Amino acid sequence: MSEKRKDELLIDHNHDGIDRRGFLKCMAWAGTGALCVMQGGVLKSYSLSRMSELGPKAAGELNFVQISDSHMGFNKAANPDVVGTLKAAIDKINGLAMPPEFMLHTGDISHLSKPEEFDTVDQILKGASAKDVFFVPGEHDMLNDNGQQYLERYGKNAKGAGWYSFDKKGVHFIGLVNVLNLKAGGLGTLGQEQLEWMKADVKHLKHSTPIVVFAHIPLWSVYPEWGWGTEDSAQALAYLKKFGSVTVLNGHIHQTMQKVEGNVTFHTAASTAFPQPQPGKADSPGPMKVPAEQLKSILGITDVTYVRGQHALGVVDSSLA
Amino acid sequence: MRRSVSTAVLLVALGLGMAGLDAGTGNFSVSAQQKPETTEVKIDNFSFGPGTLTVPVGTTVTWTNHDDIPHTIVSTEGAFKSKVLDTDEKFSFTFSKAGSYPYFCSIHPKMTGRVVVQ
Numbered sequence: 179m180s181e182k183r184k185d186e187l188l189i190d191h192n193h194d195g196i197d198r199r200g201f202l203k204c205m206a207w208a209g210t211g212a213l214c215v216m217q218g219g220v221l222k223s224y225s226l227s228r229m230s231e232l233g234p235k236a237a238g239e240l241n242f243v244q245i246s247d248s249h250m251g252f253n254k255a256a257n258p259d260v261v262g263t264l265k266a267a268i269d270k271i272n273g274l275a276m277p278p279e280f281m282l283h284t285g286d287i288s289h290l291s292k293p294e295e296f297d298t299v300d301q302i303l304k305g306a307s308a309k310d311v312f313f314v315p316g317e318h319d320m321l322n323d324n325g326q327q328y329l330e331r332y333g334k335n336a337k338g339a340g341w342y343s344f345d346k347k348g349v350h351f352i353g354l355v356n357v358l359n360l361k362a363g364g365l366g367t368l369g370q371e372q373l374e375w376m377k378a379d380v381k382h383l384k385h386s387t388p389i390v391v392f393a394h395i396p397l398w399s400v401y402p403e404w405g406w407g408t409e410d411s412a413q414a415l416a417y418l419k420k421f422g423s424v425t426v427l428n429g430h431i432h433q434t435m436q437k438v439e440g441n442v443t444f445h446t447a448a449s450t451a452f453p454q455p456q457p458g459k460a461d462s463p464g465p466m467k468v469p470a471e472q473l474k475s476i477l478g479i480t481d482v483t484y485v486r487g488q489h490a491l492g493v494v495d496s497s498l499a
Numbered sequence: 500m501r502r503s504v505s506t507a508v509l510l511v512a513l514g515l516g517m518a519g520l521d522a523g524t525g526n527f528s529v530s531a532q533q534k535p536e537t538t539e540v541k542i543d544n545f546s547f548g549p550g551t552l553t554v555p556v557g558t559t560v561t562w563t564n565h566d567d568i569p570h571t572i573v574s575t576e577g578a579f580k581s582k583v584l585d586t587d588e589k590f591s592f593t594f595s596k597a598g599s600y601p602y603f604c605s606i607h608p609k610m611t612g613r614v615v616v617q
Contacts, residue, residue: 363611
């Protein structure tokens with residue numbers, strides 16, 4: 179066994195160049211502000227402070243940011259200033275060593291689907307260096323009108339309730355809607371029409387195409403008792419089985435969580451508005467009050483990097499503190 | 500004189516009979532003389548309290564959101580559907596037909612309740 183350096187993880191169990199155990203370990207470091215980059219089949223970690231040491235090769239060929247759950251309009255004790263914390267998130271993004279090319283917003287843009295709430299978010303996002311933003315709706319964006327306003331604002335090129343796909347530098351992005359037609363006692367739902375669209379959408383893609391799926395409610399069973407899951411996500415994931423690299427980015431639960439299952443890496447982002455309790459740690463999943471000085475340390479953004487030719491995407495969470 | 504008295508009595512009797520009619524549903528019913536009751540459901544901590552509410556026909560039920568997050572009240576059979584209720588906002592519905600009315604919050608579908616109308 180060759181000598182292992184502290185920041186290199188060389189366990190290649192499946193002989194496919196993906197160091198899964200190492201990736202999981204790296205994901206655990208993400209909370210401390212580490213950047214995991216796949217280079218030549220080896221997962222390397224760099225602390226954000228050493229970013230300048232990364233040469234252009236390590237810079238990653240695609241870099242984007244995920245933000246989520248801005249809940250514009252929320253003004254209760256858990257955070258009376260969601261405008262301020264969203265602006266802090268944009269400042270954080272603008273200060274990243276590797277400027278993101280675009281942003282994903284994984285839903286709950288607004289708190290009550292009010293036009294002025296959407297307007298305010300649009301205005302604040304204009305201050306980001308990354309001008310392109312791709313959205314998927316949260317349940318708070320579909321109130322009173324079944325998502326009509328959301329579609330008019332953010333779903334012009336989308337199908338159905340707002341699902342769509344696009345490509346960036348060889349990575350295929352799929353935006354899904356799992357917050358409509360929710361049934362009593364149920365979880366998130368994708369529905370047959372959307373699933374059939376997705377099946378056709380990925381049918382002719384090469385197996386080596388990296389896939390990024392983004393949707394509001396988690397596509398894996400985080401905590402069904404609180405509705406933190408999607409009842410028909412297994413079917414969607416089955417259509418992605420053939421791909422070597424699948425990254426699923428979700429929001430909704432207002433805390434970071436990750437899971438690796440085979441070729442799929444699941445990740446949920448923090449909210450820019452307010453935190454929620456960990457599964458089962460409170461009576462209900464509502465806004466969680468924390469001391470004011472701690473708030474910014476549990477709100478955050480997610481930075482994602484893809485290096486061409488490598489498998490897993492590097493996913494790093496950073497707080498607003 | 501007697502004839503006018505008996506006529507008056509007849510008219511008064513008819514008047515009383517008319518008052519016995521329930522103006523809303525056309526039922527002859529003693530209970531129509533009483534005012535319909537208003538009954539409350541409190542929404543807090545992602546739950547409806549009481550979870551099952553039993554009321555007589557004609558009751559107006561008022562839901563009040565005491566939670567710090569918005570909720571909706573949606574009948575699973577399409578009998579009623581509220582707009583989104585922020586904290587302290589209310590929704591009322593008058594149940595004029597007997598039956599069982601399960602409902603849920605369309606934002607947080609794990610929140611369910613039931614109104615039983617007898």
